[in-house]
Amino acid sequence: QDPLEPMENSDFSAQLAQFSSLEQLQNINASVQEGVEVDLVLTQAINNSLSATVIGKIARGYGDSLSIADGEVQSKVNFKLNGPADELEVNIKDSTGTIVRTLSAKGLGTGEHALEWDGKDNDGKSLSDGNYTFELKATDASGNAVSSQSFVEGYVDSVRYDSGMAKLLINGKEIAFSAILELRESRG
Template sequence: MATSINGLIAGLDDLSLSTKRTNATEDNQTKAGGDLGKDQFLQLLVTQMKNQDPLEPEKDSDFIAQLAQFSSLEQMQNLNETVQNSQAFGLVGKSVVINTTSTNGDVNEVKGVVDYITMSNGEAKMSVNGNLYPISDLAEVKDSYYAIQEFLPTVEKADCTYDKTNKSPITINLDMGQASYSASNVAVKLNGNFVDKSYLTYEKGKLSIWPGAMDSLGIGEYKVEFQFDDPYSTIVGDKVTLKVINSGVTNQDKE
């Protein structure tokens, strides 16, 4: 039976050395104060075998029991990794908070929307704000409409005036949204009718409505409605008021 145990020790020793070579550039998958990984479990078992009392060696049954525990540990870790990676794909499109640790130990908080999930060396990583982060850095997931409102298109509140005598475009500040919640187009409604896109220009967060879109409006006040083509089809109709007047005084008269 001694030959069997020696052979087992040699086999485990070789496996341990192989594991060390494979993970030469890693930290054995365990950080200070972290959980005991399967590599550490195996190393402890090998150390126990090497340092046992030759006069009172451990029983074969004890080693077999520990190997069974090791096998169970490995299966549980593999299952946990599979479940974790599967859940990671459900994060696409969700708002998340990520805590990253710099080389000097400072913790930085990153907020954004998960654009996609990619697999690297068996680990799922999230793409947020153009950067990749491991799932282990995930601190919070926000899945409600209210949690993602900060990423949706917005319109700045404004009271605009259009003078039929002195025709000038009106300009409104608006944000087309961020990441996967952003819009690529916006439609404008005046007095219940859509404004022809030829009368709209957008540049650097400013939307201009040109006079041709307002010439047919009578004197009075109107609500301006904005309809975005973001994933939530955001509609904003309570931020901008347009007052149409006819002063009868030209710019030349003012001068």
């Protein structure tokens, strides 16, 4: 306050009420933020404790990885088309990003599909054990792109924790526990 021009009592009371309201809003904001952080920690703790129980199970999640182990391809090329595809091209790449094999299919409908890969390159030679990725290019009858989503499916070999987050090792690739869509028992 300016001592030469004192404030009216009602103006002073209004300013005090505004300061009090502001302080209460800041306290509410801090409480909400703490609640969100606690929820995140609890979610991570639940995921981390559950993740160890999935070792040996078959998991399906978002991803584009394939692997060859002991000369055998460990999973199929799994994907979902969001519309019918007249033509589909699947480029399989090695760890350097080089296309080693191209698979193709025609006349696929909307929905989930799986293609077999024999683990060979475009020249028919068996590829070495290791990790590979795949990329989808689907087009409809008019040549327009059809959107798709790739999946990875395989046995959960191990669980690794990174910055408090569980990551599953599936087909030689780490997949975040939060990216898993389905878990099921092995039938073999």
